[in-house]
Amino acid sequence: MLTLTGAADAPDWASALRQDAQAFHDDIATNHPGMVDTANPRFASKNDRQLALAVQRARRTREYAGYWFALRAYAAAFDDGHLEFGAGRDQVQPQLPTRWPGFLTAIDDDGRQRVAxxxxxxxxxxxxxxxxxxGRSADALAKTNVGAFSGRWFLRAVRMEEGGRLFLDQGNPWVTRPSICTFLVETRRRSVKLDWRIIDPAERDRHLARTFSRAAEPIGMRTLPDNSLWITLSDFKGDPEGPAAKALVPLIARLTASPESLRNARAIVLDLRGNHGGSSDWSRQIARLIWGKPAVDAVNLGSDAVEWRASSSNIATLKQFAASLDASSNSSPEVRGWLGETIAGMELARMSGKPVWANVSAAKRNSVSDRSIPTLGRPVLMITDPGCGSACLDAADLWLALGAIHVGQQTSADTVYMDARKDTLPSGFGRVVLPMKVYRGRKRGSNVPLTPSYVFRGSLADTQSLERWVSEIINRLSSTRSANMLSR
Incomplete structure (x- = not known):
């Protein structure tokens, strides 16, 4: 770790920003597949421009907020959920004193910003x-003051999740705090001079939670009164000794030991609320239990190839993950085999002087025909929320291809750069997340969300209302299926 100049209790944030921005830039240059992606020729120049901007901002940085928001903007410029900047773990993070005008707005599903x-x-x-x-429109203000530091502002899911931060002033020196705002109150316009006051962190978090709520119920399953099986899958993290694995392994074992619970259910509900992603292996295991292994193996997810950036750091990251899998009883033999193949391929590419290793066998496994996909005797409903990304989207792609019915709300989205690793920056105050591989020819486009066939207009955190709504859809689907059978 590099030592910051200045007094021990007052770090030189300009120096920290210069050091960490350079390290961020070099980490991307060395390890990100975008740097050698012929389909993305502007990637390297974007990395250079963001470094130049961060160095320029360092000249005006005096406080932690300048450091923090400059590096948030650096990451946000790539519009990639797998390229992030966040708080490091090697230093005690300074607090960002927060002011607010006594209210927070939320961005609704229709895009309007209302006091929440x-x-x-x-x-x-x-x-x-x-x-x-x-004099700035609500949309333009949110894009400048919030979107430029979160990225992917073109996604409805991001706007809904991050929009509540518009009227939180945490000392960001790279934006102008609003002074006088106009609101539509019922049918009349009201001009309000904002009175910015300090808000303590606990109260801030309570109010912020009211601007966007996500349910994340415990992983498990239950039977509804109509005999539908509701399976909650709120986490797919890949750590074999983490809470997700310790809940998913017994759930899958329970379903494996009692296949009649799936076979006899009136409908199956796969609840992905709260799921940010993790390992795609969990969704494949669930799919095999519902649709059968031949059907899952026959699905065409449409990727021509997967290319891994064959850097020494990426290889070391995968080896560390492989060691954790080998030491755990919760790991999947299939994942261990895939990981061994990937590491060997990357090492061979590196020894041969190639910047990437192309896993063509993965593409071949995903390019067989859909001929074996069965028609189930019951509907399978998949619930998503705006936070569904990464391996959660992989699950959605797979289950939709197998015939699941998408309900809930529009998902988040991801680029074709996937499988992220984490690095601490030299100051210890920041940590970055970078992807290691790129999909070639993936069916779902880059940063393209999935939109449900049935959209839930209420709060997805209200499980009781959601359950009633889902039951109505199941009734409707069952009636349609019965009518179709009678007409044959």
Whole structure:
């Protein structure tokens, strides 16, 4: 770790920003597949431009907020959920004092920004719609002050998840804090001069949670009153000794030991609320239990090849993961075999002086015909929320190809750069996440979300209302199926 200049209790944040921005740039240059991606010729120049911008901002950086938001902007510029900057673990993170005007807005499904939470002194009611601030439209303000530091602002899921931060002032020196805003209150416009006051972290988090809520119920299964089987899959993390594995392994064992619970169910509900991704192996195991191994193996997910950046750091990351799998009883033999093949291929490519290793066998496994996909005697419904990304999207791709019915809300999205690793930056105050591989010819396009066939307009955190709504869909599907059988 590099030592920061300045007093021990007051780090030189300009120096930290220069050091960490350079390290971020070099990590991307050395390990990211985008640097050698012929389909993305502007990637390297974007990396250079972001470094130049961060160094320029370092000249004006005096506080932690300048450091933090400059590197947040660096990562956000790539519009990639697998390329991130966050807090490091080697240093105690300074607090970002927060001010607010007594209310927070949320971005609705229709794109409008409305007051979602408030206190009395704000003088704004719940539901008041933001029109503009200081001559800037609500959309332009959110894109500049929030989107530029989160990335992927073109995605509805990101806008809904991050939009509540618009009226939180954490000292970001790279934006202008709103002063006078206009709201539509019922049918009248109201101009409000914002009164920015300190809010403590606990109260801030309580109000922020009201701007966007995600359910993340414990992994497990239960039977609904109509004999439908509801399987909650809120996490797919790949750590074999982590909480997800310790819940998924017995769940899968239980389903394997009692196949009649799947066979006799009126419908099967696969609940992905709260799932950010992890390992795609879990969704394949679940799919094999529902549709059968031949059907899962026959699905064409449409990837021409998978190319891994064959850097020494990426290889070391995969070897470390392989060691954790070998030491655990919760790991999948199939994943261990795939990992061994990948590491060997990357090492061979590196010894041969090649920047990437192309896993063509993975593409071949995913390019067989759909002839073996069976028609089940019951509907399978898949619930998603706006946070579904990475391996959660892989699960959705697979289950939809097998005939699942998509319900809930639009997902997040990911680029074709996947399988991320983490690195701590030299100062210890920051950590970056970088992808190691790129898909070639994936059916689902880069940063393209999945939209449900049945959209839930309420709060997905309200499980009871969601359950009633899902039961209505099951009834409708069952009635349609019965009518079709009678007409034959």
């Amino acid at each position: 939470t408030h206190v009395d002194w704000s003088r704004l009611p719940i539901g008041a719609e933001l029109i503009e601030c200081d």
